[in-house]
Amino acid sequence: MANTIPVFQSGTVEAVARAVGDLYSGSVLTQMLADTHLPDPLGEGATKWCRLDASLRQKQNQKGDGGAVIGLIHAAMNPDRTLDQRAEAAGVRDRLNQVLSLSGLRVRENGRIVRTTRATTAAEAAARSERLRSILAERGAHxxxxxxxxxxxxxxxxxxxxxxxxxxxxxxxxxxxxxxxxxxxxxxxxxxxxxxxxxxxxxxxxxxxxxxxxxxxxxxxxxxxxxxxxxxxxxxxxxxxxxxxxxxxxxxxxxxxxxxxxxxx
Missing domain, CATH: 1.20.120 (Four Helix Bundle (Hemerythrin (Met), subunit A))
Known part of the structure; x- marks a missing residue:
């Protein structure tokens, strides 16, 4: 996708911060913020999602685009990073896709973001169905x-x-x-x-x-x-x-x- 993307609305930034914050420990987030060259104005003592939210808002204001949000999601959803918690990561990906659908974006299974049409109720239901069937099939469901x-x-x-x-x-x-x-x-x-x-x-x-x-x-x-x-x-x-x-x-x-x-x- 293009390198430049419009600034995300505050509600989207908060939702992304909450989703990613639920997946990782504070120390992992410290490394992730460093890897993506994002600021850490609140530091490790702060609530994880508040810390990410502050970081993304500061970077968006500085750069005037939404690249910080995209960069954090790419880092957080990288399969190498989620290897030992794939089930939890799949749930976070679903949460991210729900909020990113408002911006015409979605996170693929490889952790990369692509452009898509805004999700409709039918599309969201289809995705939910596909995911549920996939998990049940892996469990050997009847x-x-x-x-x-x-x-x-x-x-x-x-x-x-x-x-x-x-x-x-x-x-x-x-x-x-x-x-x-x-x-x-x-x-x-x-x-x-x-x-x-x-x-x-x-x-x-x-x-x-x-x-x-x-x-x-x-x-x-x-x-x-x-x-x-x-x-x-x-x-x-x-x-x-x-x-x-x-x-x-x-x-x-x-x-x-x-x-x-x-x-x-």
Whole structure:
């Protein structure tokens, strides 16, 4: 991209400072500021994001362009620097891309900034979907779960994808069991009790029966937490962060894998 870029608005500078400040220790930031020839008016004793914010503002005022912000991001998101904290760096990159989209910029996976069109809701949802699917795929998530990481389900946050994934688990339990139930009653009859309709193993030893009971309780917990309350609580109370979605979808994926080798009782 061009060497000269307009001065960034104060809100953008603060957001960048907060994101980068969350990723590194004060001593690492000291080295990073030195490497990028940025001033350090507040020094190591200051709050990390305030320190970066002051540095970027001072340099922007001196130079009359936004090169300081670009330089700091390039240094902070360099893959060599983020190698031992790739998951955290990916989250910071997402935060940076959200704020940089207002300036028609984005950070690529190699840490370099490129020009792009201003992000729309659909584009942000698509990016969120791609990231969620990528992380789940790396974890070996079940296809039944991956199918619910679609952009149209991720426009606001991760709740709808989780909600649909739990519904999908219910559909699969109904198909395998032939039961016309939902939520806890479905799980209890399909997987629970002394004579479950769906057996996850030979169900002939105490260990096997305990295993079956454990999976049944996990599945029932998913429905209790993320399926049934939807009918009673306002949507605004069910916003979900990425890490929570990953944990829930990972649990659903494990239940699906057990169902792959299940037998009807």
């Amino acid at each position: 296809k039944e779960v991956l199918d619910h990481c679609r952009a149209e389900l991720l426009r606001d946050d991760y709740y709808e994808a989780v909600f649909e994934a739990i519904k999908g688990l219910g559909d699969r339990l109904r198909t395998l069991s032939g039961l016309d139930l939902d939520g806890s009653p479905l799980v209890q009859q399909a997987l629970g009790g002394k004579t479950p309709v769906i057996k996850l193993n030979a169900f002939s030893t105490a260990t096997q029966r305990n295993e079956q009971r454990g999976i049944s309780l996990l599945a029932e917990g998913l429905f209790a937490a993320f399926r049934n309350p939807s009918a009673h609580e306002p949507r605004v109370k069910w916003e979900m962060a990425e890490q929570d979605a990953l944990d829930v979808l990972g649990t659903a994926s494990m239940v699906h894998r057990r169902l792959d080798s299940a037998m009807q009782g």
